[in-house]
Structures are given as C-alpha cells and as structure tokens.
Amino acid sequence: MADPIVIIGSGMAGYAVAREFRKLNSEAPLLMITADDGTSYSKPMLSTGFTKAKSAKELEMASASDMSEQLNMSMRTHAIVQAIDTSAKTLSVDGSSVSYDKLVLATGAEVNVLPFVANTAERVCSVNDMDDYRIFREKCAGVKRIAIIGTGLIGCEYANDLLNGDYDIDLIGPSSEVLDTLLPIEASKCVTRALRDAGAHLHLNQNVVAIEETESSVIITLDSGEKIEADLAVSAIGLKPNTRLAQEAGLETNKGIVCDRSLMTSAKDVFTIGDCAEVDGHVLLYVLPLMAGARALAKTLNGTPTNLSYGVMPVMVKTPA
Known part of the structure; x- marks a missing residue:
C-alpha cells in the first residue's frame, strides 16, 4: 500500500487541505494526526457564541469520526508527533513510526x-x-x-x-x-x-x-x-506561529515555517499552511489566505505544482461598529 499524505493538525487549515484534495482525488490515502479530539469547527465563530446564543457544543461542526468518513481519511486523535525525519520521510508518533509520501504541517499558532x-x-x-x-x-x-x-x-x-x-x-x-x-x-x-x-x-x-x-x-x-x-x-495579546516541530526537524523557520509560493518548506515533499506558514516573509493569520493556500496546495499534492496567488482578502471584524 502506498504511503499516505499526512496532515499534522486538525484546525481549519488541515481540514481545508483535506477537503480541497478530495475534490481532486478520492482515492489517494490521507492520514490526519492531531493532538486534540479532531472536532471540526470554525475558529472565527468562537467569538460569536453569546451573540448567536450558541453553546460550545453547538459551535462544533463535525466529530473526527464524521470527518474521517466524509473525507475517506484515516485519523489519529490525541496523538503527539515527537519528530520528523525528512530524509527517511517518517514521523515518530507516540513512540511508533509513520511513513509519509508528502507531509503537510498545519500546526497553527500559539497564544502569546x-x-x-x-x-x-x-x-x-x-x-x-x-x-x-x-x-x-x-x-x-x-x-x-x-x-x-x-x-x-x-x-x-x-x-x-x-x-x-x-x-x-x-x-x-x-x-x-x-x-x-x-x-x-x-x-x-x-x-x-x-x-x-x-x-x-x-x-x-x-x-x-x-x-x-x-x-x-x-x-x-x-x-x-x-x-x-x-x-x-x-x-488576548496575540498569536505566534507554532514552529517547534519544524525547527526540531531542521526546517527553515523565521516568524513562521518558511515556505515558497507552492507552500513547500526547505525540505522536499514537506509543505506548510495556515497560521504557522510564512510566505514571502508574511504570516497571515486570517481565513481567506488559508483557503487560497488550501486550493493551491491540493493541486500540488495531486501532482500539478501550483503556486499560491492571493486575491483581494477582506477581514471581517465582528464588533458593534
């Protein structure tokens, strides 16, 4: 069996890549590894719970098992990736070894x-x-x-x-x-x-x-x-890209995980997307850049190298004014 495309992280970026890839390829093996329970939700909606009179549970969109079925994707929840060996194309996950064909780092950002x-x-x-x-x-x-x-x-x-x-x-x-x-x-x-x-x-x-x-x-x-x-x-004093795993693997990092316009990092077949990614010196902690990145990266993962191109990207501010 072929090694899977592995996505580390089950936030909006990780799931967006999986969704876009499945639009192009329904069969290639996908594996998502996440440290949490893998619940799918919209992060921007977390600041609307009281306004919309919704509980935390009501802001959840789908469970990990639901997403696994929808996307024909294997899931490992509550799992920690300790190390990446980019030469051997393997991950150390809770003491076991996982091989990958291509790797996507969607590790998000941490709070300051x-x-x-x-x-x-x-x-x-x-x-x-x-x-x-x-x-x-x-x-x-x-x-x-x-x-x-x-x-x-x-x-x-x-x-x-x-x-x-x-x-x-x-x-x-x-x-x-x-x-x-x-x-x-x-x-x-x-x-x-x-x-x-x-x-x-x-x-x-x-x-x-x-x-x-x-x-x-x-x-x-x-x-x-x-x-x-x-x-x-x-x-609420800001976020910083989560680069620890990439740094320990020897990937180039700066403000975020450094990548080119195809979202490939300094290691072959290792890509990054979302809040952890630094593209052309910029880290864009917003939804629209993430979605544009997911569409481009899905094509690249499916065998058509595609560079990211940003269009007009308004940012919604949910305040009284």
Whole structure:
C-alpha cells in the first residue's frame, strides 16, 4: 500500500487541505494526526457564541469520526508527533513510526503568554481552540465581570460577544484606540466609540504590569497604578506561529515555517499552511489566505505544482461598529 499524505493538525487549515484534495482525488490515502479530539469547527465563530446564543457544543461542526468518513481519511486523535525525519520521510508518533509520501504541517499558532501569569492560573484564560473555548464557557457560568487584555482583533471581538452576553467588560490596551494596527485611525476611533457606547469600560494607553488571583477574583494592575478587579480575565495579546516541530526537524523557520509560493518548506515533499506558514516573509493569520493556500496546495499534492496567488482578502471584524 502506498504511503499516505499526512496532515499534522486538525484546525481549519488541515481540514481545508483535506477537503480541497478530495475534490481532486478520492482515492489517494490521507492520514490526519492531531493532538486534540479532531472536532471540526470554525475558529472565527468562537467569538460569536453569546451573540448567536450558541453553546460550545453547538459551535462544533463535525466529530473526527464524521470527518474521517466524509473525507475517506484515516485519523489519529490525541496523538503527539515527537519528530520528523525528512530524509527517511517518517514521523515518530507516540513512540511508533509513520511513513509519509508528502507531509503537510498545519500546526497553527500559539497564544502569546503574559510573562507574569502562572500556568496554574484559574481565572486567566486564553482562547485559541475549541478545547480552550469549552473551558472558557464553563468559567463564564456564574460570573459577571470579565476583563479582556488586548485591543486587537481577538480582544475586541470577544469584548463585543461578551457584551452581547450581558457581561460587564473591562477592555485594556496599550494604544489610544482599539484595532490601531489593523484599521485606519478614523475607523479605529469609530470602533472604540462603538465599544464604549455598547457598555465596555475602556482602559487605553495602559499596560498590564501585574495580575493577582484571589479566591474569588482576579486583580489586574496597570502601569498607571489603576487596579481592575474582575471575576475572570481573558488574555488576548496575540498569536505566534507554532514552529517547534519544524525547527526540531531542521526546517527553515523565521516568524513562521518558511515556505515558497507552492507552500513547500526547505525540505522536499514537506509543505506548510495556515497560521504557522510564512510566505514571502508574511504570516497571515486570517481565513481567506488559508483557503487560497488550501486550493493551491491540493493541486500540488495531486501532482500539478501550483503556486499560491492571493486575491483581494477582506477581514471581517465582528464588533458593534
């Protein structure tokens, strides 16, 4: 039997590649390996749960077994890839060896961690995947005031969603306006004003210098000396590509896993896509670049080398403005 095309990661990028490939080839063996349970979901929808009155369960689209059947693809869930041998074209997975024909790294991105928050913190959350979101929704039950650290896309979208869920929101950021790195200044001012009008307590031009947990709350100290007490805090200070596995395999990495326009890395037959990929020096943490990449990569995996071409790629911002 031929070695499979192996996809590491069951996020939107991994599943998008599998779907696009199956449109072109229904028979070639596919294997997806994922550290989580393989649930298919739309990551951007995680910041709409309260707005749409949907639970974490209702935001799930399909189970790993459903996706395996739909895509005629083998699945290994809750499995850890320890190493890649690009010369032998093998993976070490939980102590066993897996051979591949071609390999796709769809390892996503990790959250940036506040340096003064312990790993054991119970009242400080980051939401980067469905597992995180399930925990977050459980912690939201029975609380009222939530502080969000970060005024970028994720911070603002969660602020908007939680306001729609009737929570009291403190939104903290270092700039004078929200979304200042994403939008023109007038648009940033518009969103800032809309969030304030929606009821958010904005703490702008301020940085967090300390976080203390008590038995019943979290106390956030700002560089102005102001202290904010909340039931729960959400850290939304950005993402960084998950390059660890690629680095350990000797692949070229920079901000992300470096690849060319065909999404091939510095190793033959090893490709990358999504939040972990760096194309022409850029890491694009959005859905439309991912989908364009999946269509191009599927053709390449099916034997027709295809370079990625980006079209116009608007970014939806889910806020009141």
